[in-house]
Each structure stands twice: as C-alpha cells, then as structure tokens.
Amino acid sequence: MPPAAKAEVTAAYGRQSRPQLAHIRPRTGTFYYGSCGSTAYAAAMFVPTAAATYAEQVASQDDGAAMKYFSRSGNGSWTLIASDGLPRDPHGCAAIRQIPAPLAALWADCLAVP
Incomplete structure (x- = not known):
C-alpha cells in the first residue's frame, strides 16, 4: 500500500461526507487496499x-x-463508490458489486472486523 493511501482515503471520505468530517480515522483492523488493473480500491470503517x-x-x-x-483510477482522486447496508450483508465486500471479486477474496470479504 502506498504510504499516503490511508490518509488520502480518510480525507476523501471526510470531504465527501455530509456533514464534512475532519476528525475521523479508519477503525483499527478495517482498512483494505489493493488494485485491479489501473484502478486502486480501498475499504474502511471510520470512527x-x-x-x-x-x-x-x-x-x-x-x-x-x-x-x-x-x-x-490512475492518479485521480479517491471516490466513494459504495457503502455497506444496514444490517451488513453477511458476505461482506463480496456482496459489493463495485469491488472486483478477486480483490474481495484477497481481502477475505472484509469480514475481519474486530
């Protein structure tokens, strides 16, 4: 993972939230990062x-x-593409169609939430 990815994703979520969130961080153990082709993907819960x-x-x-x-994509900006529903799907990020299946599998379906 590029060193700045976690900070960039956190800042992007803060800017895209309503109200904007300046004082957040990824919940410990919930940050996932990877790429498929020329597109980078990330997932996190924020606190x-x-x-x-x-x-x-x-x-x-x-x-x-x-x-x-x-x-x-490429050197573009991080964009929020999806959010888990409530309650969360038991298949985790494997149920999120915007996340490539091989990446969801690599992330163990984002189910390792502490």
Missing part, C-alpha cells in the same frame, strides 16, 4: 477521533459507521 465535534460524533453513528468503499 471519530478524540477531537471530533458533536456533529461529527453523531454523523459517525449508524450508516456513518458502515464499511465504505472507494476507487481511484
């Missing part, structure tokens, strides 16, 4: 940091706490 505002804490509940999926 608020100690500096999070009340609005950020509220936004991080329910759907905000679901696994989020991202893609980036």
Whole structure:
C-alpha cells in the first residue's frame, strides 16, 4: 500500500461526507487496499477521533459507521463508490458489486472486523 493511501482515503471520505468530517480515522483492523488493473480500491470503517465535534460524533453513528468503499483510477482522486447496508450483508465486500471479486477474496470479504 502506498504510504499516503490511508490518509488520502480518510480525507476523501471526510470531504465527501455530509456533514464534512475532519476528525475521523479508519477503525483499527478495517482498512483494505489493493488494485485491479489501473484502478486502486480501498475499504474502511471510520470512527471519530478524540477531537471530533458533536456533529461529527453523531454523523459517525449508524450508516456513518458502515464499511465504505472507494476507487481511484490512475492518479485521480479517491471516490466513494459504495457503502455497506444496514444490517451488513453477511458476505461482506463480496456482496459489493463495485469491488472486483478477486480483490474481495484477497481481502477475505472484509469480514475481519474486530
């Protein structure tokens, strides 16, 4: 994984969220990264940091706490492409059609959530 990928994905999710989330981090053990062809993919669950505002804490509940999926073509920007439903599909990221099946298999279907 490129060293900046985790920070880039976190920043992209923060910008694309409503409200925007500045004080978040990937939940420990939930960050996945890989590529298929020229497209990079990432998945993570996000949690608020100690500096999070009340609005950020509220936004991080329910759907905000679901696994989020991202893609980036070439040197483009990370884009949120999908989110787990509630409740989460028991097949994890294997059920997310935007994630290539070989990558979901490599990530063990994103089911290793602590």
